[in-house]
Amino acid sequence: MAIMRWDxxxxxxxxQRDMDRIFSRMGTDGARGESAAVAWMPRIDVKAKGDDMVVRAELPGIDPDAVEIEVTDGVLTIRGERAVEDAREDEGWLIRESSYGSFERSIxxxxGVTTEGIRADYKDGILEIHVPKALEAAKPKTTRIAIGSGA
Structure with a gap:
C-alpha cells in the first residue's frame, strides 16, 4: 500500500478555485455568460500635481459628448452613460462581461481649491480634470455694524 501525502x-x-468559479458566475445570465444588468462606476484617481488637484476617470468606449462635469456646493460630479451595443441573439456571445448604462461619481x-479655471481633457478613454488651487486663501471678513438710536 502506497503512502499518500496530505497537503x-x-x-x-x-x-479557492471553487469559490472563484462560483463568484465568476455571479452577475451573469446562466450558461450564456451574459452580464446581468449591473450598475457600474468608472474608476477614479485623485492626486495633487503642481498647482492643481487632478481627477482622472477611466471612461473607455464612452463618447466625451456623453459626459457631463459640474461643480455644485463644493462637490465635483461626473456623470454620463456608456451606450449598450446592439447585442443580437444570433451573434454567439461566449462571454460578455462589459458593463453599460448610466453612471455618476461625486468628489x-x-x-483651498477654486472652481474658477477648472479644465477637462479627454484622451484614449481617460478623462482628466484639473482643479486649480486658490491663489490666496480666503481670509475671514469682519463687518462692523453701527448701532442706531431708537427704533
Whole structure:
C-alpha cells in the first residue's frame, strides 16, 4: 500500500478555485455568460500635481459628448452613460462581461481649491480634470455694524 501525502494547502487552493468559479458566475445570465444588468462606476484617481488637484476617470468606449462635469456646493460630479451595443441573439456571445448604462461619481473638493479655471481633457478613454488651487486663501471678513438710536 502506497503512502499518500496530505497537503492542507492543496485543499485550500481547491476551495479557492471553487469559490472563484462560483463568484465568476455571479452577475451573469446562466450558461450564456451574459452580464446581468449591473450598475457600474468608472474608476477614479485623485492626486495633487503642481498647482492643481487632478481627477482622472477611466471612461473607455464612452463618447466625451456623453459626459457631463459640474461643480455644485463644493462637490465635483461626473456623470454620463456608456451606450449598450446592439447585442443580437444570433451573434454567439461566449462571454460578455462589459458593463453599460448610466453612471455618476461625486468628489467633495478640499479646502483651498477654486472652481474658477477648472479644465477637462479627454484622451484614449481617460478623462482628466484639473482643479486649480486658490491663489490666496480666503481670509475671514469682519463687518462692523453701527448701532442706531431708537427704533
Amino acid at each position: 492542507p494547502f492543496g485543499e485550500m487552493l481547491r476551495m 467633495v473638493l478640499p479646502e
